[in-house]
Amino acid sequence: MLRLEHISVAYGKHEALHDVSIDVEAGRTTVILGANGAGKTTLLKTIAGLVRPRPGGRILFEGRSIEAELTHRMVAAGIALVPEGRRLFGEMTVIDNLRMGAYAKHARASADHRLENLLALFPRLAERRNQLAKTMSGGEQQMVAIARALMSGPKLLLLDEPSLGLGPRLVKDLFAALRTIREHGQSVVLVEQNVRQSLRLADYVYVLENGHIVRSGSAVEIEGDPAIQKAYLGLASKRPADAGRDMVGDKAYAAGGFVNPFSRSVSSGPEVDSSRRDKEKTMERQMETTTAGSGFFHPFARSVSPQPAASPQPTPPKADSVRPPAVRSESIPTSGGFVNPQARPARQ
Numbered sequence: 001m002l003r004l005e006h007i008s009v010a011y012g013k014h015e016a017l018h019d020v021s022i023d024v025e026a027g028r029t030t031v032i033l034g035a036n037g038a039g040k041t042t043l044l045k046t047i048a049g050l051v052r053p054r055p056g057g058r059i060l061f062e063g064r065s066i067e068a069e070l071t072h073r074m075v076a077a078g079i080a081l082v083p084e085g086r087r088l089f090g091e092m093t094v095i096d097n098l099r100m101g102a103y104a105k106h107a108r109a110s111a112d113h114r115l116e117n118l119l120a121l122f123p124r125l126a127e128r129r130n131q132l133a134k135t136m137s138g139g140e141q142q143m144v145a146i147a148r149a150l151m152s153g154p155k156l157l158l159l160d161e162p163s164l165g166l167g168p169r170l171v172k173d174l175f176a177a178l179r180t181i182r183e184h185g186q187s188v189v190l191v192e193q194n195v196r197q198s199l200r201l202a203d204y205v206y207v208l209e210n211g212h213i214v215r216s217g218s219a220v221e222i223e224g225d226p227a228i229q230k231a232y233l234g235l236a237s238k239r240p241a242d243a244g245r246d247m248v249g250d251k252a253y254a255a256g257g258f259v260n261p262f263s264r265s266v267s268s269g270p271e272v273d274s275s276r277r278d279k280e281k282t283m284e285r286q287m288e289t290t291t292a293g294s295g296f297f298h299p300f301a302r303s304v305s306p307q308p309a310a311s312p313q314p315t316p317p318k319a320d321s322v323r324p325p326a327v328r329s330e331s332i333p334t335s336g337g338f339v340n341p342q343a344r345p346a347r348q
Contacts, residue, residue, distance in 0.1 A: 001026040007057035016042040034208035040191040048081040049074040078155030086145040090134030101151030118147040139170030
């Protein structure tokens with residue numbers, strides 16, 4: 001249905017897309033994954049005719065080259081874009097916004113029938129049909145934006161971050177509506193930050209990084225990729241089969257799986273060499289005689305053993321060996337009542 005061949009797009013000296021090639025099949029949902037700044041929005045704008053690619057690339061829609069077509073001709077051809085940020089007419093009602101979606105000549109004939117179908121698909125819009133768009137919540141406005149795009153009767157629907165800024169409940173409602181749209185055979189290209197939800201909806205996935213397509217495959221293949229799990233799903237790669245032990249090889253794992261070079265293994269692990277066994281026996285002997293103040297073994301604690309019997313008191317010194325008490329001199333300044341023998345006398 002849609003094919004991009006070697007598409008490159010630049011903003012001045014910055015190249016946002018480089019040699020991008022993708023295929024979108026009719027009746028299927030194609031998801032574009034990527035971090036912020038990867039070029040996802042630029043890709044959708046290029047398909048919709050809002051951004052022009054560099055010479056040498058081609059965009060084929062139903063076999064016809066459209067990379068040089070004007071934007072309104074893209075809409076007439078059957079491509080509709082729901083941009084990031086919704087871009088509604090805030091001073092117009094819900095119904096008026098939806099009817100603006102059927103402005104194209106090919107969509108006017110069946111506008112009323114399509115409007116009723118969309119109000120049934122989005123019941124909340126039917127309840128607020130006469131409400132100004134600017135007074136609606138973010139989720140409701142997103143529903144208006146999607147319904148307005150569908151009013152044009154598109155063959156291909158482009159969605160740019162539809163769940164951006166929505167709460168969890170509204171995100172759930174939104175993806176339920178997108179699933180219904182997909183079941184009706186609508187072709188969709190979806191750019192979405194909610195990776196888990198979009199993978200459940202996807203038939204095919206492309207991963208975009210720094211303007212390059214670096215990975216592609218079915219939703220199952222992409223979701224099972226360890227690199228995708230780590231980068232987009234927040235899942236760490238699995239540890240080895242024996243990683244459940246506290247000691248793996250020569251590395252002792254502390255709580256959370258981090259290596260602690262000073263921790264001792266507290267469970268059965270692999271065989272250790274004789275020198276290590278000797279060290280453990282030595283530490284066990286120390287444990288029997290050496291404890292910390294709380295009763296727990298501390299390898300660096302000093303032995304706290306019973307004190308030896310008190311030695312007899314020394315005999316008092318002879319009277320002639322006792323020094324006379326120091327006589328405070330008035331000429332020596334003091335601080336706090338203590339004599340400072342090193343202080344210099346204050347001048348008069």
